[in-house]
Amino acid sequence: MNKIYPNAAAALDGVLHDGMLIAAGGFGLCGIPELLLAAIRDAGTKDLTFASNNAGVDDFGIGILLQTRQVKKMISSYVGENAEFMRQYLSGELELEFNPQGTLAERMRAGGCGIPGFYTKTGVGTVISEGKEVKSWGGQDYILEEGIFADLSIVKAWKADDTGNLIFRKTARNFNPPAAMCGKICVAEVEEIVPRGSLDPDNIHLPGIYVHRIVQGDHEKRIEQRTVRQKETA
Amino acid sequence: MNKIYPNAAAALDGVLHDGMLIAAGGFGLCGIPELLLAAIRDAGTKDLTFASNNAGVDDFGIGILLQTRQVKKMISSYVGENAEFMRQYLSGELELEFNPQGTLAERMRAGGCGIPGFYTKTGVGTVISEGKEVKSWGGQDYILEEGIFADLSIVKAWKADDTGNLIFRKTARNFNPPAAMCGKICVAEVEEIVPRGSLDPDNIHLPGIYVHRIVQGDHEKRIEQRTVRQKETA
């Protein structure tokens, strides 16, 4: 069992095909699989559908695949901060399926957990409920949402051991665990691969069973909105 | 916000009532809320329904509440190892609803996550599917299982800080997080209360938002099946 690949291109070798559904981790530009996205751009795979909370910015994250017209459809909760996205969407080149953020996260987890459908009150009485089955419990309506079963998951973690056990850092965890769970194959990029046994078994955020391939590399980790406060002068 | 109570009886004060539904953590005798179960016995609360994977043994775990006839119904996956349980069940004194173990765990998590129902293929074509809605995805049948919404959760953790952040130890985690999530009120018993800030924020197993009351105490932590291997002599 060797899960470690020398670079992102190698880690994606043989798992990409046109028209596939990819679940990607990340929130905004935080915790996104930036190396794997660049490798998908270089591979030129087309007509991709991405289940991803956001679509990156023009020149980073999924945005780089919008520039190359490799994305057919986005399943996202928020796609602001991306002019190219809006241009393609408004011109009809790009499909967009809005999911409430929690519904999207739960749909990914559900897919990974063998749950094809679940009920939620999120979106009841809004456009989100259109065409969806409704069921009542205790006088409250709930809509049926479906699990996402992706062809491929791409995620970004902080550290991995060689068995694929992953840990994340702070809010860079976000969608990465549910995205990792819902793919037939999951490729993870990490900042550091550590020796087996050096991660605390009680504190593995995502067990290696979910992770099929690992690649280590340098990450830009771009900050989208740098907000600071001033040190008070004594 | 003070979540720390001096003892198990105080931690349960005002939250017990006859006929209530209690979700309890633990698997076998591992990670069970033994102090809180003893306090419920002492409180004498009656006609209890427990959602708990197991029913303890005759003189430990939920078994102590069977001896005092405080339990009306169990929602469990496995109730072996308990003669008094079987006596009461066969005589009709005790109701029993068998849930597959994973269905039980997911029902608890679902309740805690505001999901009143989800579909699973576990139990399709068995007695478990009787009377349940069936729905097909991709030619495969799935049955609708419902979230558990408990009046009270009782769980056992290793350490807590005073805001209720919990960490568990090894396989004593088991049902404790999902059980904690699904109760209106959650009371946790722990081996140690540590100062705020001494738990790593990346490694909180159950955030304090789920935990309303905490009690620290000595735990027997009984072993159900002591299995060992021999040291090879050189």
Add this chain to the structure above:
Amino acid sequence: MMASEIKGWGRNQMAARAAQELSDGMYVNLGIGIPTLVANYVGDKDITLQSENGMLGMGPFPFEGEEDPDLINAGKQTITELNRTSYFDSATSFGMIRGGKIAAAVLGAMEVSEKGDLANWMIPGKLVKGMGGAMDLVAGVGRVIVVMDHTNKHGESKVLKECSLPLTGKAVVDLIITNLGVLEVGHKGLHILECADGVTPDDIRAATEATIV
């Protein structure tokens, strides 16, 4: 006197008023804009802020040079942690939201109806960015508190009989705090709970399209 001429509370006063709704021990989610300012007015109440991208116990902005790209809030701003902080994934985060574990959310709005309907995510024909976590929040949290200007830039009421914009949630709003005062969503319409400085109940009625009972 025209409703549009009434000033009432400013942004910080509205935020301070919203903070009064929060009590000790609450876990709270604050939206972007004025709601963010609420954190400045909780005083010594023990409030834990959730950031729906996976954090409880959100701290203030970092000092210059201490920004961490792995530590942002739901508005994608760099922030800091506290000694009570915990991190978790997005499915868990929205599990606690959907499951009613968050006591209150303070959110901005474009429109609110007298039935508590909320519209704050989409203007048809304009750039649509998405609902993010707003639909989950209004559906799931214990109490939804809207903070917004009472009227739009054309002086038209944002508190309506029916929302004209696509909804974020139906019958979800509990309390509306505007520059003119505080309105509670009741079964038969809105109740004026409080008027802003220099504002009368009649001023509020004049500036409101919705039924005030």
Add this chain to the structure above:
Amino acid sequence: MMASEIKGWGRNQMAARAAQELSDGMYVNLGIGIPTLVANYVGDKDITLQSENGMLGMGPFPFEGEEDPDLINAGKQTITELNRTSYFDSATSFGMIRGGKIAAAVLGAMEVSEKGDLANWMIPGKLVKGMGGAMDLVAGVGRVIVVMDHTNKHGESKVLKECSLPLTGKAVVDLIITNLGVLEVGHKGLHILECADGVTPDDIRAATEATIV
């Protein structure tokens, strides 16, 4: 020669045969009884054992005096961890089972049908202990391998046209390993893949009620 007189493989041989079905890199769940013995025969294949009470990377029993009450397997036996071990809660554990992440489960059985139905949790009228995680496992894992004696203590076939006992799962079994040999569940019936030492295909047919094609 009566089927009941044929011995074929013993417990350890059956376990060893089951171990041949496992390949490098697999995550596997082993049931109680003979399936537990499979771990002794994986050789240098890189197999990770799941314990459904919340652990991947299950190690052997502890040395005397090193038992840890917080570290047990699904059979409630004290065990140890390995350097690849991870712990998680029961909802996550069964999420990976239900989600098909576990490549194979090796389980005991009371009865198996030619359609792959499995009965291994309940005998009506007798003490019923519950299905535990068995129903989840057979519904969720990639491949279900049953290891059991071919006949019961009365010499009657446990490999049947239809199960008589309440099912654990319908059409879930992929492979049946008994003391007499190895049977694969096909669309039209069972196929004999292998005979145990000293056992002929005719011996298996004679000992089997189910259709063998």
